[in-house]
Amino acid sequence: MSYLPFGPIHPALKEPLRIKLKTEGERVVDAEVDLGFIYRGAEQIARGKPWQKVAYLTERICGICSDAHPHTFIEGLEAISDCVPPVRAQYSRVIMGELNRIHSHLIANAIWFLAVEHETLGIYNLNIREKVMDLLEMISGNRVLYSWNLVGGVRMDFKESHLKKILENLKEVESEVYRYRKMFKSDALLGLRSHDVGKMSKEDAIDVRAVGPVARGSGVKFDWRTKHPTYVDYFDFQPVWRDECDNYARVMMRFDEVLDSIKIIRRAVEELPDGPIRKECEIPRGSIDYRYEAPRGELAYIFETAQHGIINDITIRTPTIPNLEACVKHMFRDSPTIADAVAIYQTIDPCIACTERVVIVDEKGNENDFRGMQNVLKELKALKNKKK
Amino acid sequence: MIRDFIRRRSINLGLVMTGGCNGCDIEIVALLSQRYDLEQYGIFYHNNPRECDALLVTGTVAKQWQEKLVELYNKVPEPKAVVAIGACALSGGIFQQETGKVAAPVREIIPVDAEVPGCPPRPAEIAIAVLKHVPPALASYRRKS
Numbered sequence A: 001m002s003y004l005p006f007g008p009i010h011p012a013l014k015e016p017l018r019i020k021l022k023t024e025g026e027r028v029v030d031a032e033v034d035l036g037f038i039y040r041g042a043e044q045i046a047r048g049k050p051w052q053k054v055a056y057l058t059e060r061i062c063g064i065c066s067d068a069h070p071h072t073f074i075e076g077l078e079a080i081s082d083c084v085p086p087v088r089a090q091y092s093r094v095i096m097g098e099l100n101r102i103h104s105h106l107i108a109n110a111i112w113f114l115a116v117e118h119e120t121l122g123i124y125n126l127n128i129r130e131k132v133m134d135l136l137e138m139i140s141g142n143r144v145l146y147s148w149n150l151v152g153g154v155r156m157d158f159k160e161s162h163l164k165k166i167l168e169n170l171k172e173v174e175s176e177v178y179r180y181r182k183m184f185k186s187d188a189l190l191g192l193r194s195h196d197v198g199k200m201s202k203e204d205a206i207d208v209r210a211v212g213p214v215a216r217g218s219g220v221k222f223d224w225r226t227k228h229p230t231y232v233d234y235f236d237f238q239p240v241w242r243d244e245c246d247n248y249a250r251v252m253m254r255f256d257e258v259l260d261s262i263k264i265i266r267r268a269v270e271e272l273p274d275g276p277i278r279k280e281c282e283i284p285r286g287s288i289d290y291r292y293e294a295p296r297g298e299l300a301y302i303f304e305t306a307q308h309g310i311i312n313d314i315t316i317r318t319p320t321i322p323n324l325e326a327c328v329k330h331m332f333r334d335s336p337t338i339a340d341a342v343a344i345y346q347t348i349d350p351c352i353a354c355t356e357r358v359v360i361v362d363e364k365g366n367e368n369d370f371r372g373m374q375n376v377l378k379e380l381k382a383l384k385n386k387k388k
Numbered sequence B: 001m002i003r004d005f006i007r008r009r010s011i012n013l014g015l016v017m018t019g020g021c022n023g024c025d026i027e028i029v030a031l032l033s034q035r036y037d038l039e040q041y042g043i044f045y046h047n048n049p050r051e052c053d054a055l056l057v058t059g060t061v062a063k064q065w066q067e068k069l070v071e072l073y074n075k076v077p078e079p080k081a082v083v084a085i086g087a088c089a090l091s092g093g094i095f096q097q098e099t100g101k102v103a104a105p106v107r108e109i110i111p112v113d114a115e116v117p118g119c120p121p122r123p124a125e126i127a128i129a130v131l132k133h134v135p136p137a138l139a140s141y142r143r144k145s
């Protein structure tokens, strides 16, 4: 029995975190994850700021799902103020969200292929992703941070030429992704690194509350888009899922979702209605728990507003938190080699910049709870005092 | 002279993410793709600080990193160069606020040879900064006797 620490800076990791693998020879028997290297305190900065500032801040929590964060936050604000944006705005949100999902999934797969040293497919994936990045830049003006959503609508309108270019580029992306899918399916080497490696059964996935492509790769048929009003009203969305439960399923899931997203965008572009892109909304006092399917899975924004859209309190739960738990608790168990452990870690598409949410420092060693629970206790105490 | 020539022609890069949002990092990863193809210039991306010639530092230097970044810098073998990338590394960006937990800018913690502004900068800008400033910084190095 010996311990093998990775990170925080390591050739196999793109972001700083420390993984401690407990090994028996080459076999991994247990693992531990040490987080907290890039905590920036976004929630604390957000408190007491107007929503316009917080929207830019939420975008900078994660640069890969940089549409999903403001998307969730802004739709939460709209749900508080009972304001439904115009249909054209809803459609353009869908287009941006899905383009964002495509580029996120392609880079995730590229990094996985690079992690298993299949450089050809890795670089192919990165290269086709540039086509999607071009679209995002053409539409919003920036490659990574779009600032696309505003309360009551979106920031800019599509031009006719934009729509034509979207369809054109996506056609290319689609045919290429079909080709990579076939290459991945038929490659013997990749088969060895992916089939039956990093198994997680459906029960385990539900048990650790895995979300997103990781859960859907284990046969959990759930996607928050099935409950999203736009997708329900105009797209009759059906989630894709697989039941192999291993690395192969999770990588394949991402390819499948890219193809699915392309279909959704195509439909949105063809049916894009005319009309305004923004309307006025008044934001009242209120609180909400709003969820949306980010590229990596369920993203929850729980927040409280004061008058005129000032954010009083905010809690953000990102998808990598449960997925990392799933990875450590179930997938690493009995991984045959250490090299496979790296490959498994990359299939959950970890985003550490998202994950660094709470740091609890307690010098006295008192038992400490998350902020949410403390708030509840404080309120209960206040109620008791009032009664007296 | 031969030594300077070779140092200019083969550069290993190491990426250190010290906070920030990942946006700058994926733009660096995008440099590997065929469109930019960093390897055609003899630049190899290898994320190992003990083997690299130039460190790319992105992000806001979270408090946890403040001392570790100096340690990491000392572990990189001479001659070495540092490129700070993104608004976060240059000034702390959006996270530099009264309640923030960041120690940016990077230039106050370790010596920096080039800075690339932008949130995030385009991949081409990063490539230009690396190509323009890293080879001279490496070639002009003389061991102190």
Ligand code: SF4
Residues within 6 Å of the ligand: A060, A063, A144, B019, B020, B021, B022, B023, B024, B025, B058, B059, B085, B086, B087, B088, B089, B093, B094, B118, B119, B120
């Ligand atoms: S500079 Fe901007 S894009 Fe780069 S890490 Fe900071 S917030 Fe993200």
